[in-house]
Amino acid sequence: MGRPRAFDTDQAVSTAAALFATHGFEGTSVDDLVTATGIHRGSLYKVFGSKRSLHLTALRRHLDHEIHPVTAAIATLTDPAQALTTATASYDNGPAAGLLLLAAAERAPHDPEVAALVAEGITALEEALRPSHGDAAPQLASTVLGSRLRLRALPTTTPKEY
Amino acid sequence: MALISIDRERGILTAEFQGLDKLWTLKSRLEIPLAHVRGATHDPGMAREPKGVRVGGSYFPGLITAGRFRRNGERLFWDVKNPEKAVVIELADAEHYDRLVLEVENPRATVDLIEQSISRA
Numbered sequence: 001m002g003r004p005r006a007f008d009t010d011q012a013v014s015t016a017a018a019l020f021a022t023h024g025f026e027g028t029s030v031d032d033l034v035t036a037t038g039i040h041r042g043s044l045y046k047v048f049g050s051k052r053s054l055h056l057t058a059l060r061r062h063l064d065h066e067i068h069p070v071t072a073a074i075a076t077l078t079d080p081a082q083a084l085t086t087a088t089a090s091y092d093n094g095p096a097a098g099l100l101l102l103a104a105a106e107r108a109p110h111d112p113e114v115a116a117l118v119a120e121g122i123t124a125l126e127e128a129l130r131p132s133h134g135d136a137a138p139q140l141a142s143t144v145l146g147s148r149l150r151l152r153a154l155p156t157t158t159p160k161e162y
Numbered sequence: 163m164a165l166i167s168i169d170r171e172r173g174i175l176t177a178e179f180q181g182l183d184k185l186w187t188l189k190s191r192l193e194i195p196l197a198h199v200r201g202a203t204h205d206p207g208m209a210r211e212p213k214g215v216r217v218g219g220s221y222f223p224g225l226i227t228a229g230r231f232r233r234n235g236e237r238l239f240w241d242v243k244n245p246e247k248a249v250v251i252e253l254a255d256a257e258h259y260d261r262l263v264l265e266v267e268n269p270r271a272t273v274d275l276i277e278q279s280i281s282r283a
Contacts, residue, residue, distance in 0.1 A: 029205075029206075029207060030203060030205040030207055030208070030250075031207035034207070041205075041207075041208065041211055042211075042233070042234060042236055042261070045201075045203075045250060045252045045261060046236075046252070046260070048201075049200035049201035049252045050200065050201025050202055050203045050250075050252060050273075050277065051201075051203040051204075051205075052201060052203070052273075052277050053200070053201050110274070111277075111281075112281065113281060
């Protein structure tokens with residue numbers, strides 16, 4: 001029965017995704033979300049229902065807008081070296097795979113809905129590497145994601161973008 | 163303090179108020195169909211929000227917020243003394259309240275219990 005919402009939902013989800021990708025689910029408070037999106041707390045609850053629901057929406061958006069376009073491009077490559085180089089470069093510098101990896105480590109073991117989305121993202125990369133690597137594709141996908149995780153773990157003096 | 167329990171067979175979430183909270187909130191319990199529960203979030207910062215207009219219950223700023231409040235056209239039910247343990251339960255339009263803000267013993271476990279009960283996975 002509240003007032004009609006007057007904010008860009010997609011922009012709010014995108015901002016929330018960046019926070020979750022940087023600080024994780026537990027590390028992102030509702031205060032953080034309210035401050036970063038500029039949306040009233042009541043409106044945030046009215047639209048998304050809960051922090052978990054907003055996180056699921058952000059993860060869904062991440063798959064649709066970032067992971068799937070990249071994996072579709074990788075799937076067109078048949079040269080193994082080119083496919084692997086593109087995948088590694090895309091995940092290092094392109095889409096914020098940090099959100100996917102963080103969700104995999106932090107939430108997937110306890111949340112079946114997050115686990116399903118994470119599985120979708122990982123499977124997409126495996127399938128994208130299949131034209132170039134055949135049965136070795138899952139192993140190569142693990143290597144790409146592992147190197148992304150390793151990159152994330154490197155110490156840095158400047159704030160990182162995920 | 164509210165004690166939250168879920169009856170999966172009846173599909174009901176119950177918030178039972180303990181001790182003097184029955185007096186502050188003017189309620190001993192709330193029963194909400196699970197189908198009307200949209201989500202739960204541990205949200206200590208919620209307690210800093212303006213409370214709006216008290217419709218029924220008790221409000222001693224900084225000490226206790228309990229009972230029915232209206233703010234921006236929304237109907238909220240509060241029972242919070244310790245903001246660190248506040249859980250926000252968002253309800254569907256069909257419910258009498260838009261939102262419950264309740265203090266619980268273990269916010270993390272309560273949020274997990276509610277979210278798992280309404281999960282569609």
